[in-house]
Amino acid sequence: MKVPPPPSGKVELPVALSLALLADMLRIRRMEEKCAELYGEGKIRGFLHLYIGEEAVAAGAMRALAPEDNIVATYREHGHALLRGVSMDRIMAEMYGKREGCSGGRGGSMHLFDAAARFYGGNAIVGGGLPLAAGLALAAKLKKESRITACFFGEGAVAEGAFHESMNLAQLWRLPVAYFCENNLYAMGTALERSESQTDLCAKAASYGMATLKADGMDVAAVHKTAQRAREHVATKGPVFVEFQTYRFRAHSMFDPELYRDKGEVEAWKERGPLHTFSARLKAQGDLTEGRFLELDRAAQAEVDKAVAFAEAGTREPAEDLAKDVTTPS
Amino acid sequence: MSAISYREALRLALDEALEKDERVFLMGEDVGRYGGTYAVSKGLLEKYGSERVRDTPLSELGFVGAGIGAALGGMRPIVEVMTVNFSLLALDQIVNTAALLRHMSGGQFSVPLVVRMATGAGRQLAAQHSHSLEGWYAHIPGIRIVAPATVEDARGMLGAALADPDPVLVFEYPALFETKGEASGGKVDIASSKVRREGSRVTLVTYGGCLPKAMQAAEQVDGEVIDLRVLRPLDMAPVVGSLKKTRRAVVVDEGWRSGGLAAEVMARIMEQAFYELDAPVARVCSEEVPVPYAKHLEEAALPQTEKIVAAAQGLFA
Ligand SMILES: Cc1ncc(C[n+]2csc(CCOP(=O)(O)OP(=O)(O)O)c2C)c(N)n1
Numbered sequence: 021m022k023v024p025p026p027p028s029g030k031v032e033l034p035v036a037l038s039l040a041l042l043a044d045m046l047r048i049r050r051m052e053e054k055c056a057e058l059y060g061e062g063k064i065r066g067f068l069h070l071y072i073g074e075e076a077v078a079a080g081a082m083r084a085l086a087p088e089d090n091i092v093a094t095y096r097e098h099g100h101a102l103l104r105g106v107s108m109d110r111i112m113a114e115m116y117g118k119r120e121g122c123s124g125g126r127g128g129s130m131h132l133f134d135a136a137a138r139f140y141g142g143n144a145i146v147g148g149g150l151p152l153a154a155g156l157a158l159a160a161k162l163k164k165e166s167r168i169t170a171c172f173f174g175e176g177a178v179a180e181g182a183f184h185e186s187m188n189l190a191q192l193w194r195l196p197v198a199y200f201c202e203n204n205l206y207a208m209g210t211a212l213e214r215s216e217s218q219t220d221l222c223a224k225a226a227s228y229g230m231a232t233l234k235a236d237g238m239d240v241a242a243v244h245k246t247a248q249r250a251r252e253h254v255a256t257k258g259p260v261f262v263e264f265q266t267y268r269f270r271a272h273s274m275f276d277p278e279l280y281r282d283k284g285e286v287e288a289w290k291e292r293g294p295l296h297t298f299s300a301r302l303k304a305q306g307d308l309t310e311g312r313f314l315e316l317d318r319a320a321q322a323e324v325d326k327a328v329a330f331a332e333a334g335t336r337e338p339a340e341d342l343a344k345d346v347t348t349p350s
Numbered sequence: 351m352s353a354i355s356y357r358e359a360l361r362l363a364l365d366e367a368l369e370k371d372e373r374v375f376l377m378g379e380d381v382g383r384y385g386g387t388y389a390v391s392k393g394l395l396e397k398y399g400s401e402r403v404r405d406t407p408l409s410e411l412g413f414v415g416a417g418i419g420a421a422l423g424g425m426r427p428i429v430e431v432m433t434v435n436f437s438l439l440a441l442d443q444i445v446n447t448a449a450l451l452r453h454m455s456g457g458q459f460s461v462p463l464v465v466r467m468a469t470g471a472g473r474q475l476a477a478q479h480s481h482s483l484e485g486w487y488a489h490i491p492g493i494r495i496v497a498p499a500t501v502e503d504a505r506g507m508l509g510a511a512l513a514d515p516d517p518v519l520v521f522e523y524p525a526l527f528e529t530k531g532e533a534s535g536g537k538v539d540i541a542s543s544k545v546r547r548e549g550s551r552v553t554l555v556t557y558g559g560c561l562p563k564a565m566q567a568a569e570q571v572d573g574e575v576i577d578l579r580v581l582r583p584l585d586m587a588p589v590v591g592s593l594k595k596t597r598r599a600v601v602v603d604e605g606w607r608s609g610g611l612a613a614e615v616m617a618r619i620m621e622q623a624f625y626e627l628d629a630p631v632a633r634v635c636s637e638e639v640p641v642p643y644a645k646h647l648e649e650a651a652l653p654q655t656e657k658i659v660a661a662a663q664g665l666f667a
Pocket of ligand 1: 096144145146147173174175176177204206207208272379408410432436439
């Protein structure tokens with residue numbers, strides 16, 4: 021597959037917003053680099069799916085959403101949770117399996133939840149979040165609330181029945197839901213063109229009559245503008261499907277030997293990396309200095325250090341509480 | 351004969367099956383290019399090509415159903431659904447089609463399909479990736495459920511499953527993938543349960559990933575360990591035989607307690623060996639909670655050697 025040229029040109033955003041988006045991406049990047057390290061040390065266990073390379077999607081999209089909106093995500097959701105306002109402390113504590121974690125240590129990396137942030141979780145069944153998002157949107161519609169539901173998922177999910185059933189329901193009932201597809205070209209080791217007869221993902225959603233949009237998912241400014249349009253459409257007209265074209269720089273999970281793609285392809289995509297291309301553009305137009313960048317980076321790093329200390333100091337839920345919350349106490 | 355791993359035994363079995371019978375093909379998510387989620391099918395794509403080692407999209411219902419159709423059409427498909435957790439998306443095809451076709455068609459159509467999947471908890475993968483639902487499948491007439499717990503069975507059960515004219519579900523245990531043992535390569539049956547350790551004081555009945563835990567517990571309580579191996583249809587003869595000697599039994603099952611496979615085994619003991627018993631039959635199952643991520647909580651949720659020992663000792667209290 022041909023790798024498109026890196027995002028370029030003038031960033032048409034207010035400087036403060038550009039810097040905020042850059043800071044968002046840096047926070048995810050530094051947090052996840054630390055997660056990888058902690059995994060190596062055995063502090064984090066189970067499955068760990070890193071979002072490194074894809075940060076522009078969560079960053080650009082989250083800032084286009086309103087605080088009252090609902091979010092549904094997958095197992096690759098650390099960045100989404102963080103930018104939605106779940107504190108890095110609580111995310112890190114969750115990965116440590118500590119009681120102070122955002123899911124009490126019961127969910128781990130793949131199952132971050134936060135009711136206050138209306139973050140309805142990391143769902144680790146591919147496609148599992150899509151019908152849920154339709155239902156959240158249905159509730160909002162029935163209750164005449166203005167909130168929309170944003171559902172993030174990988175392109176692998178489009179092969180599942182749940183995707184097609186959800187597209188149909190959402191469009192049939194004109195539900196206020198935005199389906200944000202993060203197309204990173206691979207579902208584990210399976211490349212899109214080896215698993216789909218129709219590789220134009222928008223065409224799939226469009227076949228249900230749904231409005232569609234597409235954006236370069238490595239360009240945070242493009243993501244942000246597209247997500248704003250998407251939210252506007254959902255709030256006024258009906259559901260929308262957005263394809264963000266992106267790429268994961270790391271392995272699928274910590275167990276993946278990456279036999280299915282060559283190093284050259286990964287390197288070529290790294291040229292399009294959302295962080296360095298965006299900072300370079302901001303610098304070129306005088307919106308960012310190296311000093312400011314280092315400041316943002318140091319702040320992200322300090323936040324990570326603090327989160328790790330918080331997680332380390334966290335406590336273990338006593339095993340006697342194991343059966344708590346299997347169902348709702350009366 | 352040298353020792354090989356459970357994982358290697360599974361791989362050898364697939365290799366042999368593909369080698370021996372042209373009708374056999376393997377399909378599933380990431381069985382080819384990726385090399386298999388657990389590296390079980392590593393190297394097979396290179397050896398047999400993409401027609402016979404076929405990567406599928408994330409469409410569990412679709413490709414399991416296609417496996418049923420291919421079996422009807424004269425092929426001998428081995429369908430891998432990665433893990434039991436995702437087999438839930440294919441439940442309809444397994445339960446409503448594969449299991450029913452022979453009977454529903456008045457005996458006209460058999461479905462010689464093999465479905466393989468990994469199962470079980472214990473690796474901090476949290477609630478959605480830690481199911482043990484073999485017992486659920488064992489509830490369904492029309493399918494055979496096998497659970498290789500030894501390297502020999504990991505190597506031999508696939509061949510036996512392929513020779514079966516009806517659907518067979520093979521449950522594989524990542525918790526056992528690194529265990530080493532000898533695999534003769536000879537035929538194994540998929541009909542009987544087997545005594546894995548002789549003992550005289552208590553019979554420990556188990557299967558799959560819990561076998562090593564039961565074996566360890568047996569050391570401490572002079573237990574006789576029975577590996578069910580086949581969860582449907584159940585072979586109770588060795589259990590009943592053992593009870594004549596021990597008069598006490600503990601059933602160990604990673605599935606949840608309510609309505610689980612352990613309950614079925616206990617009921618059969620009651621039906622078939624009531625008068626042999628000197629104590630009520632006990633069971634060690636998973637606690638009735640979704641499997642949590644935190645290590646100490648996950649350990650508390652699952653059957654452990656100490657719990658088995660305690661249950662066995664409780665029968666003498
Ligand atoms: C129903 C289901 N089938 C299989 C899996 C195993 N699995 C986990 S992630 C994954 C790949 C998904 O790829 P994609 O949707 O593109 O998202 P990405 O991981 O690339 O972000 C697979 C096959 C699963 N979790 N759920």
